[in-house]
Amino acid sequence: MPKRIIAVVDDMFFASKIRATAEALGVEISFPRTKELAMEKLREMKPDMIIVDLVNQRYDPIEFAKALKGDPGLEQIPLLGFFSHVEVELQKQASAAGFNTVIPRSVFARDLGKILDGA
Numbered sequence: 001m002p003k004r005i006i007a008v009v010d011d012m013f014f015a016s017k018i019r020a021t022a023e024a025l026g027v028e029i030s031f032p033r034t035k036e037l038a039m040e041k042l043r044e045m046k047p048d049m050i051i052v053d054l055v056n057q058r059y060d061p062i063e064f065a066k067a068l069k070g071d072p073g074l075e076q077i078p079l080l081g082f083f084s085h086v087e088v089e090l091q092k093q094a095s096a097a098g099f100n101t102v103i104p105r106s107v108f109a110r111d112l113g114k115i116l117d118g119a
Contacts, residue, residue: 004028004045005116008038008052008064014109018051021112035059039067042074051115052099054083054090062097069098080115082108 005027009015015031022029030045032038035058042050050068052061061081069075078101081094085104094102108115 002026002028003049003116004030004047006030006032006038006041006045006047006050008032008050008056008059008061010056010058011053014053014105017109017112018116022116025113025116027116033058035064035067038064039071039074042068042077047077049078049080049115052079052081054081054087054094054102062093065094065097065099 003025005022007015007018007029009018009031010033019029019031028045030041030047032041052064054061065079065081068077068079079099080101080103081099082103082105083090083094085106091102
């Protein structure tokens with residue numbers, strides 16, 4: 001069975017990079033556009049990982065993480081967030097909210113294949 005990942009990413013550059021890498025690796029990927037759709041897709045898809053752009057403009061990634069980690073049916077799904085390296089406070093907030101991994105955008109872009117393949 002292919003790995004399944006949900007990506008909460010509204011940056012078109014990163015979304016296209018994630019999609020292309022996922023397709024090359026045979027990873028099933030979904031990009032829900034709202035928090036409600038993301039939670040619905042999580043229950044339906046049972047992904048191996050959730051990737052979140054911490055500077056997401058569509059909805060608050062910190063609140064999303066708290067909702068996810070507060071749901072007994074979803075709390076075990078690994079949650080990876082990536083951020084601009086200058087957003088140190090955002091990194092701290094994400095870790096406190098329950099993100100399993102929080103990495104700078106540059107590391108995310110560099111290691112994307114390993115991240116998706118290891119999900």
